[in-house]
Amino acid sequence: MDAASISMYLEETWATIYMTLISSAISYLIGIPLGVVLVVTDKDGIAPCSSVHTVLGVIINIFRSIPFLILLVMVLPLTKLLVGTTLGPKAIIPPLIIASAPYIGRMVESSLKEVSSGVIEAAKSMGASNWQIIYKVLIPEAKPSLLVGAAICITTILSYSAMAGFVGGGGLGAIALNYGYYRYKTDIMMVAVVVLVVLVQIIQEIWMRLSRATDKRVRN
Amino acid sequence: MAKGDNIIQLVNMGKTFHTSSGDVLALDDINLDIKEGSVQGIIGLSGAGKSTLVRCINYLEIPTSGKVIFEGKSLGDLSDREVREARRNMGMIFQQFNLLDQRNLLANVTFPLEIAGEDKKKAKERALELLRLVGLEDRYKNYPAQLSGGQKQRVAIARALATNPKVLLCDEATSALDPKTTAQILELLKKINQELGVTVIVITHQMSVIEAICDSVAIIDHSHIAESGPVSEVFNNPKTEIGKRLILGDGDADSVKPVIFGESSNSKIRIVFDGHSAHQPILADLILSCKVPVNILFANTKEVEGQAVGQMIIELPDNREDADKITQYLRSNNIIFEEVD
Ligand SMILES: Nc1ncnc2c1ncn2[C@@H]1O[C@H](COP(=O)(O)OP(=O)(O)OP(=O)(O)O)[C@@H](O)[C@H]1O
Ligand SMILES: [Mg+2]
Numbered sequence: 001m002d003a004a005s006i007s008m009y010l011e012e013t014w015a016t017i018y019m020t021l022i023s024s025a026i027s028y029l030i031g032i033p034l035g036v037v038l039v040v041t042d043k044d045g046i047a048p049c050s051s052v053h054t055v056l057g058v059i060i061n062i063f064r065s066i067p068f069l070i071l072l073v074m075v076l077p078l079t080k081l082l083v084g085t086t087l088g089p090k091a092i093i094p095p096l097i098i099a100s101a102p103y104i105g106r107m108v109e110s111s112l113k114e115v116s117s118g119v120i121e122a123a124k125s126m127g128a129s130n131w132q133i134i135y136k137v138l139i140p141e142a143k144p145s146l147l148v149g150a151a152i153c154i155t156t157i158l159s160y161s162a163m164a165g166f167v168g169g170g171g172l173g174a175i176a177l178n179y180g181y182y183r184y185k186t187d188i189m190m191v192a193v194v195v196l197v198v199l200v201q202i203i204q205e206i207w208m209r210l211s212r213a214t215d216k217r218v219r220n
Numbered sequence: 221m222a223k224g225d226n227i228i229q230l231v232n233m234g235k236t237f238h239t240s241s242g243d244v245l246a247l248d249d250i251n252l253d254i255k256e257g258s259v260q261g262i263i264g265l266s267g268a269g270k271s272t273l274v275r276c277i278n279y280l281e282i283p284t285s286g287k288v289i290f291e292g293k294s295l296g297d298l299s300d301r302e303v304r305e306a307r308r309n310m311g312m313i314f315q316q317f318n319l320l321d322q323r324n325l326l327a328n329v330t331f332p333l334e335i336a337g338e339d340k341k342k343a344k345e346r347a348l349e350l351l352r353l354v355g356l357e358d359r360y361k362n363y364p365a366q367l368s369g370g371q372k373q374r375v376a377i378a379r380a381l382a383t384n385p386k387v388l389l390c391d392e393a394t395s396a397l398d399p400k401t402t403a404q405i406l407e408l409l410k411k412i413n414q415e416l417g418v419t420v421i422v423i424t425h426q427m428s429v430i431e432a433i434c435d436s437v438a439i440i441d442h443s444h445i446a447e448s449g450p451v452s453e454v455f456n457n458p459k460t461e462i463g464k465r466l467i468l469g470d471g472d473a474d475s476v477k478p479v480i481f482g483e484s485s486n487s488k489i490r491i492v493f494d495g496h497s498a499h500q501p502i503l504a505d506l507i508l509s510c511k512v513p514v515n516i517l518f519a520n521t522k523e524v525e526g527q528a529v530g531q532m533i534i535e536l537p538d539n540r541e542d543a544d545k546i547t548q549y550l551r552s553n554n555i556i557f558e559e560v561d
Contacts, residue, residue, distance in 0.1 A: 122318035122376075125278055125311075126332035126383070127304040136335070140322050216363040217321045 015089045016171040019161040023096035024154045030101040035108025046130050060102040068099050068160050092164035104153050111145035112138050144215035151207035155200045172196050227256040227419050233286035235272050246272040248443045259413050259420045261434030268440045270423045274391050278310045279303050311380030315392035317372040319364040325375050326360040332382045350378035370401035387419045406432045439463050456492050486535050492556040493530045510549050512542040
């Protein structure tokens with residue numbers, strides 16, 4: 001492999017990591033509150049409110065059922081408005097966030113639901129307010145599960161980001177697409193795919209270890 | 221408020237749950253006064269409404285009728301914030317301990333103080349002091365997963381006491397523990413009551429728990445209070461069907477019927493031993509002085525408030541004369557008895 005292709009791989013790998021991390025971070029900033037609201041407003045939640053719960057649930061489901069590639073195209077005008085361009089790694093970030101925040105919301109919801117109602121009841125009996133229950137009980141107690149969920153969400157975002165190639169977004173997906181699909185250079189495509197696989201493995205492993213290492217339910 | 225005043229009063233309290241499959245009446249017209257500094261027991265069969273009752277006391281469940289009066293104030297008249305403050309005066313422990321798994325013991329015990337906005341350093345001191353009280357001071361860096369059930373309940377007790385509550389609510393606090401650990405936890409509750417003057421409310425389905433530590437007891441059956449009063453009174457003379465069943469039964473609400481040794485068509489009497497008579501060989505004396513054989517159908521002796529109390533059901537002889545001899549002997553010796561069928 002020559003120096004030029006090595007630097008191409010490095011550049012696009014970095015573009016992939018960049019898209020994934022920024023999108024994941026922002027998606028989590030939106031997804032965590034979504035998940036919290038879903039759990040809190042549920043009928044056995046700490047502040048039941050079926051109208052909010054139902055409306056939010058429906059909106060989330062709508063976004064989750066739009067195929068990513070179509071969503072990517074649908075939000076092009078919004079992307080242009082937000083980041084000023086519809087090309088390059090930046091342009092993939094808004095659609096990635098729109099696609100993954102609702103997904104993360106559901107993941108967070110299911111993690112928070114694992115916190116036993118007894119523990120919440122105990123906190124209430126000590127005079128905790130709903131806010132205190134959310135940030136001192138629900139989130140910290142669900143942390144190991146939230147981290148496992150994050151491993152799944154981030155790797156999903158990583159694979160979505162590979163589709164950025166279709167809109168000139170760059171990244172490893174773009175290499176695979178441009179060389180493999182348009183020019184039949186399958187060897188170059190394979191290398192890009194292998195790098196993607198390795199990235200997924202690394203992210204998965206880091207988060208699972210983090211989850212295990214910080215879970216105090218494990219006797220050690 | 222002085223010891224002996226009512227710290228909690230339940231006035232015509234009722235609770236109905238509205239569910240999709242209809243209304244469930246969990247509590248109906250509950251009236252109960254709980255004296256400051258006492259240990260109040262609440263016993264009943266599964267589904268009787270015990271948990272609902274205790275959850276109404278700290279307003280985790282809002283009664284649908286009547287009032288809960290805590291220290292003279294009706295909780296229904298307070299704002300949400302004031303209710304949360306009132307809860308800090310009522311600690312609560314649970315069957316499943318409900319500790320925070322991701323916090324170590326120290327952080328579990330400081331949790332209620334953290335919520336109350338207490339100074340961190342003071343909170344830590346207080347938590348260590350309480351962990352010492354429950355005998356787990358040296359384990360403060362451990363996590364709940366590293367403890368046994370009994371130890372977890374001790375931590376839960378320390379946590380419930382952190383805010384210096386006046387009342388400790390215990391919902392089946394020993395039901396998940398073995399008999400020996402149960403005895404230790406009950407001992408600890410007794411100590412907390414006596415040394416810290418905390419009013420303790422014990423929910424249980426085990427008569428043995430009531431006998432071990434309670435001053436007063438309320439028997440709850442099908443959403444109602446069937447009877448209530450000092451443990452010795454209720455125990456010696458249960459007036460209701462459910463009371464007789466709980467007390468005459470094996471001691472557990474779970475057991476269905478008292479074990480009667482043998483069947484008989486003769487008339488029977490129930491003899492009640494109070495504190496002193498339990499230590500006298502009543503039956504031996506009776507047989508010796510009446511020279512009449514008696515048949516014991518059921519016998520049960522227990523420690524209540526440090527005194528041995530018990531009861532025995534004996535079958536009277538066929539012979540009218542012999543039977544009269546026995547009843548006369550009992551009467552002349554001031555032994556309480558009644559005919560049963
Ligand atoms: N949230 C609820 N919604 C509907 N019904 C309820 C609810 N909580 C309790 N109940 C009903 O109220 C009644 C009393 O329940 P409660 O839990 O107080 O009984 P309990 O005496 O504590 O029983 P156990 O000994 O089994 O714990 C039961 O019929 C129960 O099904
Ligand atoms: Mg119960």
